[in-house]
Amino acid sequence: MSTIVCIIDGMTDTAFRPEDYPTLSSFSYQGAMQPTPAGYGAESLTCILTILGVKKIPRLLRGYADALGAGIPVEVGDLVTRVSWMALDETGRCTLPINASSLAHTPNGCTYYALGGYKGLLVLEGQGSCAEHITAMPPYQCAGNFPAALRPTGCEPLSAFFDQNLTTSHCAVPWGQAAAANLPPFVQKAAVICGTQIVRGIASLLHMDCPVIPGATGDTDTDLRAKTEAALQAAETYPFVLLHFNGSDEASHRKDAAEKRAFIHRVDDLVLPHLYNCPHRVYVLSDHATDPQTGCHVGTPQPVFMKEANDSCGRKESSFFSAFGL
Ligand SMILES: [Zn+2]
Structure with missing residues (x-):
């Protein structure tokens, strides 16, 4: 039974x-x-x-669970974030989510994965301890904001990722920070x-x-x-x-x-x-x-x-x- x-x-x-x-x-x-x-x-x-x-x-688990579900390798000690790609209008303000780019510019120690549709994931080697210090904006709060307000803080490589992928028409917003954990x-x-x-x-x-x-x-x-x-x-x-x-x-x-x-x-x-x-x-x-x-x-x-x-x-x-x- x-x-x-x-x-x-x-x-x-x-x-x-x-x-x-x-x-x-x-x-x-x-x-x-x-x-x-x-x-x-x-x-x-x-x-x-x-x-x-x-x-x-654990409070900061979502991105890690997403990575496991997608078969993406993550080590304990790594930081994982979701990445949402957002369109910018002619005034430079954020508007709507767009399909995740298949490629992204990445700082050293970072790996980007497109998961299909609007979902992207970023793995930052050895940055897991930053997770609780990061401020980031979830995509459902982004609309109407200028990119400066969407730029994550609290983890240098994460801020660098945002800067490297910002153009006049779109930006890549990391959010949902998570540290790898054992349950x-x-x-x-x-x-x-x-x-x-x-x-x-x-x-x-x-x-x-x-x-x-x-x-x-x-x-x-x-x-x-x-x-x-x-x-x-x-x-x-x-x-x-x-x-x-x-x-x-x-x-x-x-x-x-x-x-x-x-x-x-x-x-x-x-x-x-x-x-x-x-x-x-x-x-x-x-x-x-x-x-x-x-x-x-x-x-x-x-x-x-x-x-x-x-x-x-x-x-x-x-x-x-x-x-x-x-
Ligand atoms: Zn749901």
Whole structure:
């Protein structure tokens, strides 16, 4: 008997009602848990680590987890930042994000990686101790500012990277500084079935196996059947399986409430019936709310749905969520 935890990222919002989803509402409602720790932002990395029972989450971890998820080599002691490329208008003010350049000028000891779309990553050898002294502006605060206000401080090579990539039409803004860190491995042998980079990074951080699933993406176009089959297959040999769907979060960020609902309905039709009928214990929940009106994450407590294992021995094991009082 295995435990499968199915996370439907950003599933809830103020309009979310479980009774709109027939299979989900046939699971038993267990109460609500709070995946967003006090003092942290509502963000998948922190929330999913909390769901997985990690108590001490380093504050500056995101860029490192992204790097691990993308298979980028980072040593303990290195600094990692996200890089967002932003357009500048004719007055020199920052406007909108643009696709990440495939190449960048880099100071010595820095390596730049384009991750596809608007995402870039910078690894700065041996600069990890700077992480907590850096001031940097996240891309969602950049619009309307002149480049001088976007220039990071607190790490010389990082400021140099900004200067070297500033032109009259665009700039490369480092942010999301993180230091490489070691987390304790997950308590059980575990498999992660996902299509999104940050969740692959979580798998790597916690030493969980994360097979590549053909057709799995981190969006609404993911292959739901392939991921469901992979999760059920993994549950044959792993005592714990994390199954993650990201389309509901991405549709919410696009402020498309109809696309979000349609995606959750597809999960309800194509995924949850197989989980409901499998012999394993299954939990279904979201890591945080994502509001399709604002496109933002919300760190509210999340409803937890469960179905018991069909264990012929009638054996009861302690609940995975007992740590959260559920
Ligand atoms: Zn999100």
